Amino acid sequence: MSGPSRGLRRISILLLAAGLSPAVHALDFADCVQDALRQNPAMLEAHAQAAEAQGAVSSAQGHLLPKLTASFSASQSNNALTVFGMKLSQRRATFNSFGANQFDPNLGAAGLSIAPGNLDHPSGYHNFGTKLQLDIPIWNGGAIRGGIDEATAMLRAAQNGDRAARQKLIFEILQAYDGVVAAQSAIEVAEKSRKAAEAYVKTSRQLLARGVIVKSDLLSAEVHLEEAQLALQHARDQRENALENLAVLIGRAKTDGLEVGAPVMPSFPQGDLQQLQAQALADNAGILALREQLKAARAGITVARAAYMPHINAMANQEWNGTGLGNGAPSYTVGGEVSWAALDFARGGQVDSARAKVQLQLAKLQQAEDHLRVQLGQAWRAAQ
Structure with a gap:
């Protein structure tokens, strides 16, 4: 241990031995805000929601890009169709796979009615398959682009929600911090009132002994002292409650060692x-968040309407099939698909639901704007 550290430790021990405690560092308002923004659960929740919304944007944007899938399969079967398909995919089909060795040309047309055993009743056969498939989205009725717009709007809403949570937390800290300062002032006033009441009781007893006042005057002074002591205890309880908050x-x-610094005097806006x-x-961050949620709801209509549009996608795959892991026969497939749901009664309800969400968000936004105007007017007039 270094010399200065030993000195500080020795001073602390001497203070404790003398019945004292080292000076407590008082937190100012900026310290309280910094600590709260770093570890308050409300802020952690807001950060998590913003991160979740960012992940949703990345996921939505990923649907624009091709998807590559790799797979491996191993199978064993004696199903006639499956076995014949395995042999074809392995490029191992022979004339005997059709039962050519059972055909007798001497029977003429009657030989065509012979059931080939190799084809109808194959023994167990196995296949090892490896496959790489590339799926390429081309156009899906605007569903992907609408999903990206929806996720992006929700991300901006979450970011504004994070800012709103930050502002709300700072205001709550200001109230709690000011509550501690006010309670401390109330304690100081109550202490002076108690001392004055004690002095008045003492004077009243002396005056009663000299016959200047009557007994009821002394009793009144004692009642006033009890009220002052009760007010002091109430002020101390208020301070403890404010410190806990x-x-x-x-x-x-815990509140042990927690002290606050100078009062905070916010400036009045111009x-x-x-x-x-x-x-x-x-x-206002809360209003901006609601507006972004409204944009997300409108993008949801685009996503719902995509069910009425044709969907165009392409694919390409490369396969290897064989009886072992190292002897697979290669093959490939490329193609495109255009699909259009000509009749689907469920999609109409989805569009109606998306439109209803837009109306709901409009109502929430209007209600929040009206409440903000009224609340600001009340606060402004009270401050004036």
Whole structure:
């Protein structure tokens, strides 16, 4: 241990031995905000939601790109069709696979009725298959692009929600921090009131002994002292409650050693009420999040309408099939597909549901904007 560390430890031991404790470092408002933003559960939840939305965007964008799939299979069968297919895919089919060795040309047309045993009743046969397949999306009625727009809007909504959660948390910390400061001031006032009440009781007893006042005056002074003591205890309880609230917000398990610094005096915003309301509607994170959710709901209509459109996709695969792992016969397949659901009664309900979600988000947005205007007006008038 270094010399300065030994010195600090010796001073702490001397203070404890003297019945004192080292000075407690008081947290100012900035310290409280920093601690809360780092570990408050509400902020961790908001960060997780933003990360989840970012993952949804990446997933939606991935549907635009080709998908390559690799697979390996091993199978054993005595099913006639399966065995013949295995032999064809391995390029091992022979005339005897059709039962050519059982055909007797001397029987003439009657020989054509002979059932070939090799073809109808094969013995067990196995196949090892390796396959690489490339699926290429070309156009899916706008479903992929609509899904990307929907996921992107939800990401922006989550980011604004993260900002709104940050602002809300800072406001809650401000209230809790100010609560501790106010409770501390209340304790100081209650302490002075208690001391004054004690002095008044002492004076009243002396005056009663001299016959200047009556007994009821002393009793009144004692009642006032009890009220002052009760007010002091109430102020101390309020401070403990405020400290516990602040400790929870900044992520501390206990209030031991928790002290706050100087009071916080936020500056009053410039502008009249109409200007502040316009600024709030333009920049409020919660309102912006709801607007992005509305955009996501509208993109959902595009996704639902894609069921009415043709879907065009292409594919290409390369296969190796053989009786062993090292003797596979290669083959390939390329193709494209155009599909169009001519009749599907479920898709109409999906479009109606997507439109209903848009109306729901419009209602939520309008309600939030009205509430924000009223709330801001009340706060502005109270501050004035």
